[in-house]
Amino acid sequence: MSNRTMKRYAPIFLLPTMVAFTIGFIAPFILGVYLSFCEFTTVTDAKFVGIKNYIRFWTDPSDVFLHSLWFTALFTIVTVLLINVIGFAVALALTKKIRGTNLFRTVFFMPNLIGGLVLGYIWQLLLNGILYNFQRNLKFSEVYGFIGLVILMCWQQIGYMMIIYISGIQNIPGELIEAAKIDGATPKQILKNVTIPMVMPSITICTFLTLTNSFKLFDQNLALTDGDPSKMSEMLALNIYNTFYGRNGWEGVGQAKAVIFFLMVAAIALIQNYLTRSKEVQQ
Amino acid sequence: MRKFQKYFAAAMSAAMVAGLAAVPAQAEEAKGSVYYLNFKPEQGEDWEALAKLYTEQTGVEVNVLTAASGTYESTLKSEMAKDEAPTLFQVNGPVGLATWKDYCYDLKDSELYTHLKSDDFALKDGDSVYGIAYVIETYGIIYNKALLADYCALDGAVIADASEITSFDTLKAVADDIQARKDELGVDGAFASAGMDSSSDWRFKTHLANLPIYYEYQADGIGSTDAIKGTYLDNYKAIWDLYITDATCEPTMLAGMTGEDAAAEFALGTAVFYQNGTWAYGDITGNEVADEDLGMLPIFIGVEGEENQGLCTGSENYWCVNGKASEEDIQATLDFLNWVVTSDEGRNSLAKDMGFATPFDTFTEEYVAANPLLDAANEYIDAGKTSVAWCFTTMPSENWKNGVGSALLEYAQGTGEWDAVVTAFVDGWATEVAATATAE
Numbered sequence: 001m002s003n004r005t006m007k008r009y010a011p012i013f014l015l016p017t018m019v020a021f022t023i024g025f026i027a028p029f030i031l032g033v034y035l036s037f038c039e040f041t042t043v044t045d046a047k048f049v050g051i052k053n054y055i056r057f058w059t060d061p062s063d064v065f066l067h068s069l070w071f072t073a074l075f076t077i078v079t080v081l082l083i084n085v086i087g088f089a090v091a092l093a094l095t096k097k098i099r100g101t102n103l104f105r106t107v108f109f110m111p112n113l114i115g116g117l118v119l120g121y122i123w124q125l126l127l128n129g130i131l132y133n134f135q136r137n138l139k140f141s142e143v144y145g146f147i148g149l150v151i152l153m154c155w156q157q158i159g160y161m162m163i164i165y166i167s168g169i170q171n172i173p174g175e176l177i178e179a180a181k182i183d184g185a186t187p188k189q190i191l192k193n194v195t196i197p198m199v200m201p202s203i204t205i206c207t208f209l210t211l212t213n214s215f216k217l218f219d220q221n222l223a224l225t226d227g228d229p230s231k232m233s234e235m236l237a238l239n240i241y242n243t244f245y246g247r248n249g250w251e252g253v254g255q256a257k258a259v260i261f262f263l264m265v266a267a268i269a270l271i272q273n274y275l276t277r278s279k280e281v282q283q
Numbered sequence: 284m285r286k287f288q289k290y291f292a293a294a295m296s297a298a299m300v301a302g303l304a305a306v307p308a309q310a311e312e313a314k315g316s317v318y319y320l321n322f323k324p325e326q327g328e329d330w331e332a333l334a335k336l337y338t339e340q341t342g343v344e345v346n347v348l349t350a351a352s353g354t355y356e357s358t359l360k361s362e363m364a365k366d367e368a369p370t371l372f373q374v375n376g377p378v379g380l381a382t383w384k385d386y387c388y389d390l391k392d393s394e395l396y397t398h399l400k401s402d403d404f405a406l407k408d409g410d411s412v413y414g415i416a417y418v419i420e421t422y423g424i425i426y427n428k429a430l431l432a433d434y435c436a437l438d439g440a441v442i443a444d445a446s447e448i449t450s451f452d453t454l455k456a457v458a459d460d461i462q463a464r465k466d467e468l469g470v471d472g473a474f475a476s477a478g479m480d481s482s483s484d485w486r487f488k489t490h491l492a493n494l495p496i497y498y499e500y501q502a503d504g505i506g507s508t509d510a511i512k513g514t515y516l517d518n519y520k521a522i523w524d525l526y527i528t529d530a531t532c533e534p535t536m537l538a539g540m541t542g543e544d545a546a547a548e549f550a551l552g553t554a555v556f557y558q559n560g561t562w563a564y565g566d567i568t569g570n571e572v573a574d575e576d577l578g579m580l581p582i583f584i585g586v587e588g589e590e591n592q593g594l595c596t597g598s599e600n601y602w603c604v605n606g607k608a609s610e611e612d613i614q615a616t617l618d619f620l621n622w623v624v625t626s627d628e629g630r631n632s633l634a635k636d637m638g639f640a641t642p643f644d645t646f647t648e649e650y651v652a653a654n655p656l657l658d659a660a661n662e663y664i665d666a667g668k669t670s671v672a673w674c675f676t677t678m679p680s681e682n683w684k685n686g687v688g689s690a691l692l693e694y695a696q697g698t699g700e701w702d703a704v705v706t707a708f709v710d711g712w713a714t715e716v717a718a719t720a721t722a723e
Binding site: 041042043044045060061062128132135136137138139140141226228229230231245246247248249251 | 356357360361363364381382383385386479480481533535536538539680681682685686689690692693696698711714715718719
């Protein structure tokens with residue numbers, strides 16, 4: 001087909017996707033931003049109040065938005081590091097010629113197939129079972145909750161990141177490694193100067209995925225600790241949910257927080273993407 | 284071939300657009316229909332059966348949706364935003380009404396209201412009637428008569444009969460002694476675990492907290508307030524201390540203990556006392572504890588004159604009709620409600636299947652629920668004891684309850700001080716009243 005016919009028919013081909021995208025994303029997004037400036041009980045019946053919603057929660061003593069922000073930030077840093085380092089290490093090990101690599105890959109990947117809520121409840125049982133010996137449980141303090149969430153998140157995500165790293169490592173041309181070996185490079189040097197630069201695209205994807213996943217974590221948080229004790233293990237997404245549904249008259253505030261949350265996630269993701277992209281090398 | 288591809292692609296994209304636009308066309312109902320958003324999951328199936336029966340008899344469509352436990356408010360919020368919004372929903376009292384008042388139809392001319400025994404069971408604002416209670420419930424300290432009799436038979440028991448427990452001091456003496464001799468009695472503790480999981484914490488942050496509020500209202504002669512003083516918080520501390528010390532588990536375990544844990548402990552006979560209400564009958568019946576061994580004690584907290592205190596009786600289930608629904612739907616809903624409380628089928632279902640004690644004059648003697656806990660409640664009323672009103676419906680917000688609950692838990696597990704409970708109770712009340720006020 002010539003270029004001109006392509007252009008002529010472009011709207012027809014774009015239309016279905018655009019309609020779906022508008023219904024599924026653009027419309028709710030605009031409505032959501034609008035609602036953040038409103039007071040309402042049901043979303044169809046909103047009253048415009050200006051930026052009040054963006055101010056109210058900072059000074060409310062029972063609102064833990066700031067605490068949630070720090071809790072989430074710390075959680076994100078810890079899990080991004082752990083998941084990627086361990087995921088990469090496992091991927092390295094499983095691209096070596098050892099028996100049963102396929103079995104191991106499958107086993108490590110499996111946790112990712114289970115839904116977050118189910119995982120949360122299963123891990124709650126497991127961890128409480130251990131803590132029971134000390135007459136404690138997960139909801140005793142936010143430190144337990146934090147560690148529990150980190151363990152759960154690592155267990156779920158490492159396998160997934162491992163698969164991405166494995167494909168990255170397998171795509172490195174054999175002659176590069178061979179040449180490095182002939183030049184007398186030690187395994188350490190090969191890892192640092194050949195493997196890591198060559199899998200940089202995978203690292204970009206994996207850090208992006210883990211970063212946004214951790215920052216937006218909801219199901220696992222809800223199932224494992226539900227923000228207990230005293231909302232101290234409440235992460236941002238759960239905090240927003242609880243503000244919207246848990247406090248009458250605060251629906252708009254929840255919406256305002258969600259807008260702030262969106263801006264934060266977008267900013268972090270863009271910065272991260274820029275930083276890791278700039279380190280990628282051409283083959 | 285190329286032509287075929289072109290048409291094929293065009294057809295495919297047209298199909299996708301059509302798929303998106305396809306909204307099931309609904310036949311216009313001239314009669315009106317009923318959509319009930321039910322609050323109580325325990326009775327969800329009974330309501331559905333009743334709705335089906337009504338549709339068979341009258342041809343009016345009745346849909347029942349039951350919100351999962353603890354999600355009523357969020358379900359209601361999203362359902363109300365729909366075109367096909369519930370025509371019948373529930374609020375939990377004056378505070379819940381404040382949120383939904385704009386949606387409530389005035390029921391003062393409805394036939395349902397004429398059947399209501401007393402205005403105590405209506406949510407009124409001036410002359411308007413916005414909500415009508417349909418179930419009266421009672422809570423207190425449920426106890427296992429057989430186990431308590433076993434205890435009384437022990438040497439050196441503090442009391443000889445359960446009827447001697449008429450004050451906090453006696454209750455505490457008995458509980459302490461049972462706790463000390465729990466192996467002799469074969470129980471794990473005097474009280475079932477005071478779990479602070481969200482399936483159980485309302486028993487303490489809402490129902491137990493009702494008592495200090497009730498007595499403060501009594502002392503000050505008021506029915507609600509913008510600023511609670513916390514006059515009886517020391518009594519609240521005393522009963523909470525009792526619950527967490529003389530219990531089946533260590534206080535450090537409470538954060539994760541659920542409502543089912545407590546119900547199971549009591550139902551299997553490993554705890555003697557269990558704070559809960561008439562609605563718990565379904566959970567505990569059919570286990571180790573025989574129905575005739577179920578008794579209920581008032582929650583004594585050590586206030587003067589409490590020997591005349593009865594159980595806590597009230598309602599937090601009010602029917603409201605959606606005033607924003609179409610007129611036919613409103614009429615259909617009112618007709619349905621009237622049928623529920625006047626027809627044989629409706630009364631049978633409410634009293635026998637759902638086990639409700641109702642505030643309607645149509646429920647004559649043959650329509651009384653079979654529930655030993657209700658019988659216990661009636662005994663106290665017959666004995667002339669003063670029922671404790673459900674003042675917790677005047678608590679300023681859900682957020683206030685959560686604040687008190689968290690502080691209670693931290694105090695119990697030793698990670699917080701009692702002062703934090705006092706702060707959450709007194710200061711939190713004022714802050715929440717202010718926060719809700721600015722929202723309107």
